[in-house]
Amino acid sequence: MGIPAIVTAGDSRAAKAVYGKSKVYLEIDGLPLVAHVVRALQDCPEVDAVWVVGDTERLEQALGSQQLTSTLRKPLHIVPQQRDLISNAWETYRRVLSGDVTKGRDPNPDELDTEVFLLSGDVPLATPQEFSSFIKASQVANVDYTLGLCPAESLDIFRPEQTGGSGISVAYFNVRDGRFRQNNLHYARPARIGRLDRIEEMYELRHQRRFWNMFTLAIRILASRVGGFKIAMLFSMMHFAGVADRKGRKKLARFLARAVTLEINRATISKILDTRFTFIVTESGGCGLDIDTEEEYEVIRERFTQWLKDQKARSIELHGPLPQRLEDQRQ
Structure with a gap:
């Protein structure tokens, strides 16, 4: 049995606006950011369905283009947003349990260990291999909540190559183990988090x-x-x-x-x-480069084609190719 993926695309409270609009609807290469994430999830072998939570009317439009729908091979569900991030995640989890996008339910005693993969809708450079590597490592960790990290080395490739050049420099958490950035990936048994x-x-x-x-x-x-x-x-x-x-x-x-x-x-x-918590470090880096400012959006839009190509090559090098059946469908 596969794992449901919950993509957060809400525009309330903690969500940041870019150019005065919810950033998940900004377009790169003809698709909104959230559509890039949904498309990448199609080739993640551990994911069996995609649930996107946000403004339903805007999401239906953002996820309704032929460019995206022609690539969909997994059920796609759109869930109306709630008042904040955690409410969005929890209410979508409840709808996963009920199988109904309009009405959820609390977990039964035998469902307390139900697991979900949660991620942000503004990581257009994410790859299926990065998702898969994180999910598999989280399952091996066997805790109730994992948060993804990527090392600085995996993101330094996006820095400007020279002073005044095009690129993005991000902030890191500095610890004795090294320099890390959270990569917007979460794996959880929501009912077990106190x-x-x-x-x-x-x-x-x-x-x-x-x-x-x-x-x-x-x-x-x-x-x-x-x-x-x-x-x-x-x-x-x-x-x-x-x-x-x-x-x-x-x-x-x-x-x-x-x-x-x-x-x-x-x-x-x-x-x-x-709760029982741990970090999962993945080396790819694409999920760590989200968009929080207009400047970051413009740089990623300018460099997207080359950066995505580089990320795909790096993901194959680190994690191996996609399963053959998925590769065949992409051709």
Whole structure:
């Protein structure tokens, strides 16, 4: 039995607008960003159905073009958006259980371990191999919630090749293990996560370039008494290490990051969310390059054809080719 994929394409609260509109509807190479994600999921062998949550009228239009529908081989369901990210994910999960896009239900006792693959709708450079690698690693980890990371090396290829050149430089979490960026991929047993509300809070404050976001998150966590002062210090050290890294102070960044490891983060997040949590590192990098600004959109639109070609080649090198039956259908 396959895994349902839930693509979040809502435009409420934590969602960022680009050019004054929900970014998942921005077009690249003739397709909205969310359509690129849906198309890539068609070739992920572990996924058996795609559920997209957002503005139903706009999604029906965005996902209704012949360019996309001619590639669909899996059931595609559109679910109306709720008030925020977590509500979107939870209500879509409930509809997965019921099999009805209009009405969901809570899990029965024998469904508490039902798993779903969740991802953002604004990662046009994602590849099926990257999805598949993450899902398989998450299943091996056998926890209740996994979050994907990609190492800095997998994203450095998108940086400008020279000063003033076209490219994108992104922010990283700096820890003793290295420099990482979350890659917008999640794998979960939603019914087993004790504090879903804290995922929403962390997501809303995810832009680590902004000190106020990190400071506010640290204060909220401190006030929650879940981890107290230690957790607040953890996020602060990662923030200052990230600032040093972006300013080119590599030695200082490494020094500050020595106090924090992926394992410390894993244990801390498990405690915050009241669940069994871990990170999954994938090397491809395409899912880590989402679009948050007009400048990023313009660069990806300009470089899309070459970057996607490079990502596909890199994915094959890292993870191997797609199953033959899917390759045949793509020809």
